[in-house]
Amino acid sequence: MSTMESSNEIVSTLVNENPKENFLSASDILIKFANNILNNPNEPKYKKIRIGNPAVQNKLLNSVGAMECLFLMGFEEAEDGEHLVLPSGKSLQPIRDIRDGLLQELAKLQTSQQHGQIQQGGRQALSQNSSFEGQRLSQLLASEMQFSGRIREGMKRVLQYENPSTQEKARLVIPLESLQQEAEKSFQSAQANGDLKQDTRDFLLLALLKWFKFTFFKWVDTLPCNKCGGATQHNGNVPPSSEDLRWGASRVESHICRVCQVDTRFPRYTNPEKLLDTRKGRCGEWADCFTLCCRALGFEARYVMDWTDHVWTEVYSSSQLRWLHCDPCENICDKPLLYESGWGKKLTYAIAVSKDEIQDVTWRYSAKHDELLTRRTLCREPWLRQTIHSIWKKQISTLPQERQKELWTRLLCELTEFICIKVDDENLPGRSTGSLAWRQARGELGICAPIGASPDSNNSNQNGFLFKPSAREQQSKLIHVRYSCAADKYQRKSTGDEELLGWEKGIFEQNSICRKEELDWKMVYLARSEGSTSAEITWKFDLTGTDLKLSKMEFKAQSSVFENGKVSWRICAGDSCLFPTVASLQDFAKFDLDASQILMVTASLKGGSGDQAWQHTQLFRQSSGDKDGYPFDIKVMLI
Structure with missing residues (x-):
């Protein structure tokens, strides 16, 4: 694929995979970056972007395809891990292609006069309001748009788990017979001890979780060298290939060998079918692939997005009539206070999505609701409740009446659970996956x-x-x-x-x-x-x-x-x-x-x-x- 074709593809992703507001804000900053370089090609300051820059954090990181535009322009992650840099000698044509593609898409949007008038009027109104409250409202509205975009991205993501051929591929690699035998033994043992709360499906879930953690999937800090098999170290990111993008790997890490200096690529795949083959990654890959395996075995499963940088799975137990927290990285089931109490995470938002529904499940994972509320500043609570419930009702509206009734009953039970604050009476462990330095940097050692x-x-x-x-x-x-x-x-x-x-x-x-x-x-x-x-x-x-x-x-x-x-x-x-x-x-x-x-x-x-x-x-x-x-x-x- 030519550079122009790659540029067109990633610009198309930016347009089609984001709300208009996200696209407009992302394209605005990308065009500024591009013009600064094209107009001042010999000026070093325009070839270095701080990742912590609020414009990057607020306009690019939350927009699908935005960072990929920078990588296609030629930017690479600096050794300090805090900047993106454009190496000297890089061709300026990819930058020009990205900029021109964005300008063309903006021109198309401007054909909608009504949209343009409304947006212009809104901008004028906001610019006239110079008070602190006006600025705060403007920031809050933009933040809520980004929040909504991430929710929609998650809802699109979970549809991948529903592909019949992908589920069949998963069933072919899962040793179902041996897992069922293990589950049956555990069930009989539980019955003998008088534990009647769980059924064989619950124990099958535990067996699946254990197999996935210890036999099937592998955690990656850095990959071994492709040439000599030696240890490597993270060397920033490299632009994704068309094949990487095909499987959802918009981010590709470079792992450089400490001995022979060979560069080993680590595409961060988000497609669960591809992960059945690679069988490695970090928490994102683990949650994607494990949730697929749950769906392949007929479990009702939800993908949980945590705004403090983690993801996991929830599985519905028909015997216990509740959702069970499952973290495949840790082989832990039904320990929802793990992150707050064990890892020491300061949770903010945890949103669970499935093909049928969506739910703000943050309250399941905290025993400190009052403290948690002080950190939830990305959106207004009434807005979030209304948005979540509106999407939830729309999702279930196409389902059979019997299924709708079932989900309404579950919703009431789940909301009741959230009202009852959990007692933190367990000594839960810190995070076990990942290198010690990585976990320490994230504050997740417990x-x-x-x-x-x-x-x-x-x-x-x-x-x-x-x-x-x-x-x-x-x-x-x-x-x-x-x-x-x-x-x-x-x-x-x-x-x-x-x-x-x-x-x-x-x-x-x-x-x-x-x-x-x-x-x-x-x-x-x-x-x-x-x-x-x-x-x-x-x-x-x-x-x-x-x-x-x-x-x-x-x-x-x-x-x-x-x-x-x-x-x-x-x-x-x-x-x-x-x-x-x-x-x-x-x-x-x-x-x-x-x-x-x-x-x-x-x-x-x-x-x-x-x-x-x-x-x-x-x-x-x-x-x-x-x-x-x-x-x-x-x-x-x-x-």
Whole structure:
């Protein structure tokens, strides 16, 4: 395809795939960029565009095809990742072709006099209103137009999942028989345990999610070198080819080999049929392909667009009569607070779309509705509600009456669910997919973050909690404390089973400790923060202010190590310290204590190998279902 043909194609995309308002604003800035270069070909400042420029953010990034116009002009991503640059020596003809194509399309629009008069009148009215409120309204209207455009883009996207031949292709790669067998076993096990909420289809969904994550799809940070197979690094973007655009890859990354300097292209495909072949990508590709697989197996599925840069899937459970959150990147189902509570995301908008309907599902994913509302500034709430519901009614109007009635009933149930704010009582993990640096840059590591990842991470605890004897404990001369990692709570047996919720609530100090939950293996434990080389955690018992002193203790502290990881314990009473072996603490060990009033029990974690070294030292590892087990148990006898 010639440069002119490519230009015509991408300009056509810009015109046809966007609302007129988006096209007008995008073409306006693109023509300015082009004229600046064509009129000043030797001026370097016109050949560098800051990606964070408000005009780029507001007019180009939210318009389908706009950034592709820049890439076809010859712009490339700079090494700093913050600018687009036009390399010296590039031909100016592609720039001229793009500009002329845009001018032709603008001329066509001007033939509609009524539209031109209305728009001109609107512009004059806005320009005359110089007040802050007038400017704010203008900005808000433009923002709402962009918001509406993204919704329409998502609704068009989900129609790809409905192609019968594409669904058939998906069924050919899904090992349905083995997944059904796995689902049946899980269903029978659940029935035996008295769990009657789920049916075999729910367990089939879980099996599909697990297969997709661990067998079928692959996460990509950077691709291996096409020539030598060596490691590569991101080297900006390159213009998409006609074949890339055919499969929806308007963005193509360049991954340069660190050894042989060969450039490996990584097209970011949005066509789910193509993704059945490539089987790799990041969250966008994962959600596209997984949603297709759900539809291929007859699940009702929705594609969820998150305005804080993530996407996932929702699947309707006929047995539970509700939508289930499914994140294929993480192999997580029905944990909607994962992003806010686990990853630490500051959510704003999450819009779910399917072939039949659309819904603002943000409220399902937050336990902090009041806080969330303060961040929803892109559009007016009444406008959003009206827009969503208007589109929803239009979507279902073509469906059979019985189906319409079903969807109305679901809508009422879903809105009722949104009104009931969730209780954030789970310790959810940070993001696991993607490189550590990438996740840290996005602020999605959660509580198992590396040292210094964020000021509010749990890398150090300033609580300084002290176990001081109550009147009851002074009388019984016993302090008995135990901790369940599965339930994430301390139980103070010596005070009538008083409870402290949260591992960090009962510690005196800690450094680089987090609680890790393995959702696939259903195990929980305390470990080092990701990326750390060592960690410590201390519990303190303080008898000062009483006439009592330490006498003896019985202590159990179960731990697990892998590779060359090492856990060591230190028990200090006054000026004397004991160093029991890990093996001796797997069950209760007895110790005589120095007759002092201060007892400190400290665990040190270090060692391990490779990228997962932080996970090779584990305290109190137990099954997440073992709510009655207490792998950490201390009985302190007093005199």
